[in-house]
Amino acid sequence: MRALRLNAWKSEPELVEVAEPTPGPDQVVVRIGAAGACHSDLHLMHDFEAGTVPWGPPFTLGHENAGWVHALGDGVTGLTVGQPVAVYGPWGCGACARCQVGVDTYCENPAGAPVPSGGGGLGLDGGMAEYLLVPASRHVVPLPEGLDPVHAAPLTDAGLTPYHAVRRSWPKLPPGSTALVIGVGGLGHVGVQVLKATTAARVIAVDTRAEALDLARACGADLALPAGEDAAEQVRAATPHGRGADVVLDFVGANTTLKLGAASVRTVGDLTIVGIGGGTLPVSFFSVPYEVSIQTTYWGSRPELVEVLDLGGRGLLKPKITTFGLDEAVHAYHLLAEGRLEGRAVIVP
Numbered sequence: 001m002r003a004l005r006l007n008a009w010k011s012e013p014e015l016v017e018v019a020e021p022t023p024g025p026d027q028v029v030v031r032i033g034a035a036g037a038c039h040s041d042l043h044l045m046h047d048f049e050a051g052t053v054p055w056g057p058p059f060t061l062g063h064e065n066a067g068w069v070h071a072l073g074d075g076v077t078g079l080t081v082g083q084p085v086a087v088y089g090p091w092g093c094g095a096c097a098r099c100q101v102g103v104d105t106y107c108e109n110p111a112g113a114p115v116p117s118g119g120g121g122l123g124l125d126g127g128m129a130e131y132l133l134v135p136a137s138r139h140v141v142p143l144p145e146g147l148d149p150v151h152a153a154p155l156t157d158a159g160l161t162p163y164h165a166v167r168r169s170w171p172k173l174p175p176g177s178t179a180l181v182i183g184v185g186g187l188g189h190v191g192v193q194v195l196k197a198t199t200a201a202r203v204i205a206v207d208t209r210a211e212a213l214d215l216a217r218a219c220g221a222d223l224a225l226p227a228g229e230d231a232a233e234q235v236r237a238a239t240p241h242g243r244g245a246d247v248v249l250d251f252v253g254a255n256t257t258l259k260l261g262a263a264s265v266r267t268v269g270d271l272t273i274v275g276i277g278g279g280t281l282p283v284s285f286f287s288v289p290y291e292v293s294i295q296t297t298y299w300g301s302r303p304e305l306v307e308v309l310d311l312g313g314r315g316l317l318k319p320k321i322t323t324f325g326l327d328e329a330v331h332a333y334h335l336l337a338e339g340r341l342e343g344r345a346v347i348v349p
């Protein structure tokens with residue numbers, strides 16, 4: 001079968017022929033319906049090096065996957081061949097306290113996982129291929145009625161990651177509150193939809209690109225502002241008494257966006273760093289408003305994926321997608337790197 005492989009750090013992926021996987025006990029082979037192209041893959045190609053993460057190339061890219069059950073290993077129950085499914089991407093040990101409640105992202109026994117702190121497309125072979133070997137059946141989540149693999153794939157990361165980040169801040173997003181989304185790309189545009197679908201907060205979006213601001217408005221943002229020197233001032237001006245945003249979600253993570261977040265957040269608010277743009281934010285008693293919580297978030301949990309898919313099945317989350325064939329995947333990544341995509345690029349093998 002064909003697969004898009006990353007063969008070395010600091011290199012471009014290549015489309016090559018590899019053997020089709022066969023499932024061992026409790027494993028599942030999924031025929032890929034779609035695999036999303038995430039900006040993190042660009043970081044993998046261009047920024048990562050030996051030691052950045054505890055795994056490395058070669059492996060097949062694609063950590064945002066959905067398709068149909070193709071083959072079941074011994075002992076797998078509850079799934080049938082041909083059934084449409086999404087794949088939960090972070091693959092932990094399955095046995096530690098975190099994995100037992102579906103939080104494989106923060107597995108505490110990485111030595112017992114199929115790859116330490118990774119998953120398919122992140123150290124192990126991912127879904128930018130015709131078939132994907134899923135190493136444990138618990139990662140295979142049936143799709144609800146109304147959701148097909150092409151629209152489900154981006155929900156497993158571009159949907160799940162903002163959902164997790166928003167969900168942990170729900171207590172700070174009552175009616176009357178304001179949420180600020182910085183960066184309205186693959187993750188950010190679904191982030192706006194998650195905020196509209198699950199909270200009554202007013203949503204402000206900031207991006208450098210006019211098309212991304214149009215997409216933010218189409219996703220329900222109440223206000224969309226171009227990034228720039230006075231963006232924080234404009235965010236504050238749009239909130240009662242200039243108090244700022246109760247929750248800031250930074251889907252870029254660059255120096256400028258972290259600074260914007262710190263300047264825009266309300267006292268007792270949340271500043272959540274999702275983007276891995278390599279920026280830093282000096283934190284000291286007077287550098288951020290009183291009692292602001294600053295955190296990073298990584299992906300989401302398996303129970304949260306079930307909730308995200310439910311929202312997708314009911315039409316409450318609708319990622320904007322552009323589809324590409326496997327032979328166009330490298331081109332899709334170039335468009336992503338150049339900021340010429342709206343929403344998510346999805347590879348359909």
Ligand code: NAD
Binds near residue numbers: 040043184227257276
């Ligand atoms: P994307 O390229 O689709 O979107 C990024 C968006 O940010 C674009 O619309 C771009 O115009 C905008 N942007 C860039 N610089 C900006 C600036 N200075 N101010 C305002 N907007 C700006 O990327 P994506 O796939 O949505 O990923 C976003 C980030 O999140 C990446 O760094 C990615 O690696 C990371 N990521 C993190 C997790 C996690 O679990 N923490 C998961 C997936 C992706």
Ligand code: ZN
Binds near residue numbers: 038039040063064
């Ligand atoms: Zn990703």
Ligand code: ZN
Binds near residue numbers: 094095096098100108
């Ligand atoms: Zn674990």
